[in-house]
Amino acid sequence: EKGTYPHFMLKEIEEQPFVMRNIITKYKDEHDNIKLDENVRNAVTAADRIYIIAAGTSYHSGLVGKELIEKIANIPVETHIASEFLYNMPLLSKKPLFIFISQSGETADLRGVLVNAKNMGHPSLTITNVPGSTLSRESDYTLHTYAGPEIAVASTKAYTAQMAVMAILAVDAARAGGVTIEFDPLQELAIVANAMEIFTNQKEEMEEVARNYLSVSRNCFFIGRSMDYHVCLEGALKLKEISYIQAEGFAGGELKHGTIALIEEGTPVIGLATQKGVSLNIRGNMKEVVARGANPCFISMEGCEHEEDKIVMPKVHEYLTPLVSVIPMQLISYYAALHRGCDVDKPRNLAKSVTVE
Ligand code: M6R
Numbered sequence: 001e002k003g004t005y006p007h008f009m010l011k012e013i014e015e016q017p018f019v020m021r022n023i024i025t026k027y028k029d030e031h032d033n034i035k036l037d038e039n040v041r042n043a044v045t046a047a048d049r050i051y052i053i054a055a056g057t058s059y060h061s062g063l064v065g066k067e068l069i070e071k072i073a074n075i076p077v078e079t080h081i082a083s084e085f086l087y088n089m090p091l092l093s094k095k096p097l098f099i100f101i102s103q104s105g106e107t108a109d110l111r112g113v114l115v116n117a118k119n120m121g122h123p124s125l126t127i128t129n130v131p132g133s134t135l136s137r138e139s140d141y142t143l144h145t146y147a148g149p150e151i152a153v154a155s156t157k158a159y160t161a162q163m164a165v166m167a168i169l170a171v172d173a174a175r176a177g178g179v180t181i182e183f184d185p186l187q188e189l190a191i192v193a194n195a196m197e198i199f200t201n202q203k204e205e206m207e208e209v210a211r212n213y214l215s216v217s218r219n220c221f222f223i224g225r226s227m228d229y230h231v232c233l234e235g236a237l238k239l240k241e242i243s244y245i246q247a248e249g250f251a252g253g254e255l256k257h258g259t260i261a262l263i264e265e266g267t268p269v270i271g272l273a274t275q276k277g278v279s280l281n282i283r284g285n286m287k288e289v290v291a292r293g294a295n296p297c298f299i300s301m302e303g304c305e306h307e308e309d310k311i312v313m314p315k316v317h318e319y320l321t322p323l324v325s326v327i328p329m330q331l332i333s334y335y336a337a338l339h340r341g342c343d344v345d346k347p348r349n350l351a352k353s354v355t356v357e
Contacts, residue, residue, distance in 0.1 A: 002151075007344045009152035009242070013330050014200045016157050019147045020193035020323075023164045024186050026146050034186065036172045040141045043123050044075070044173040047097035052079040053113045054101040055354070057155040058162060060234040062101050064322045065166035067227055071319065072170035074179055082109035083357070086116070098124040098139075103150055103158035104353035105133020112357065114138055127165055129158050143169065152345045153352050154242050156330050159234065160196075160323045164189055167319060188317040192324055195314040199327040203335075206328055209310060210335035213268040213297055214239075219246040221263075221289075222329070224272035225253065225282050231322045232272055235329030242337040242347050252278075252285035265293035270329070274301040274313065274321040299328055 005011035029035040044050070050069060052062040059081055066077040078090070082100075086109060098117045100110050105128035114135060117124050124139035129147050136142040145161035167185040174181045199206075214220060220239060222232035232249035239247040250259055252271075263269070271286045273279045283306070286296050298309040301321060305312045311328050313321075337344045 012157045017193040017196045034172045048095040049093035050077040052099045058101040061162040063230040068170045073174040086112045100126045103129045105130040105135040106353045108357045195324045206331035207335040210332045214336040220268045222249040222270045223252045225278040228272040238333040252282045263292040269294040271298045279304040
């Protein structure tokens with residue numbers, strides 16, 4: 001039930017700090033260490049390469065998951081769109097592990113890949129919000145995202161929950177594989193939860209950004225680099241899915257290889273700058289679009305913020321920035337859709353779970 005909330009989407013956006021705290025509780029043992037099924041740990045550490053298979057928003061969390069597992073656990077990872085992988089499988093490594101990420105656990109494209117992986121005798125792990133779901137039942141192992149029911153078609157809390165669980169999985173695998181790692185995901189996720197709350201309490205500001213930038217726009221670009229780029233893909237999907245504004249996420253450095261031709265006077269460009277290593281590069285990319293008339297809106301993080309930034313998020317660990325930087329994007333999309341009179345929870349042409357290929 002959505003209670004006093006006007007839409008499930010707003011309720012689910014607001015629930016994200018609680019979901020983080022719930023995940024921390026569920027994945028913590030009595031000594032404050034990570035609690036994770038030993039069989040899952042063994043499957044991950046036995047793999048010479050991980051293939052993450054997902055669709056839509058879950059694919060976007062899989063892109064972040066790849067970064068986390070590679071950087072933290074030192075295991076090579078490829079993230080694939082399920083419907084592509086199904087008919088155009090890449091050359092597999094000798095000991096692959098398949099990880100299926102799915103809020104519903106019912107997405108047909110993923111199931112097709114799972115059936116093939118099983119036929120080839122490869123191990124599989126499903127990260128899902130619905131443990132009794134088809135993918136969960138049919139794969140060897142399951143990790144639960146504990147986000148609670150997600151009703152709005154636009155996925156919000158499932159996305160951040162998936163990334164939180166993958167951060168925990170990555171650290172667990174790293175430690176099991178003998179990699180020394182300072183990063184404590186349970187502690188850092190608590191900081192993330194507080195940072196999320198700051199944004200969910202800033203709804204008026206987000207509504208104003210939506211009004212100023214998106215009430216009459218035909219299109220919108222989201223630009224970022226490295227981890228921020230993955231979040232831009234998700235921000236753009238959220239906006240197009242519920243507001244019907246044509247939105248695209250781009251890697252900042254790639255703009256000048258074609259897309260910059262689309263920039264006109266007033267085109268909104270939302271830039272994400274939370275990654276210290278590329279923060280100046282993305283600001284340079286923004287200058288390039290501003291010189292062509294773009295209307296810039298930067299979302300940055302304390303520590304690498306500039307005076308002109310519209311939204312500055314509290315500092316969180318650099319591995320976990322996507323979990324917080326996506327919140328303003330979710331809220332801006334929500335208000336943009338609302339201002340345009342769209343059916344926020346049930347956008348046209350879409351179903352919550354896509355059980356046909
Ligand atoms: O249930 P799943 O996570 O497998 O669903 C995958 C996509 O259909 C889903 O994320 C879709 O892209 C959302 N509507 C995005 O908000």
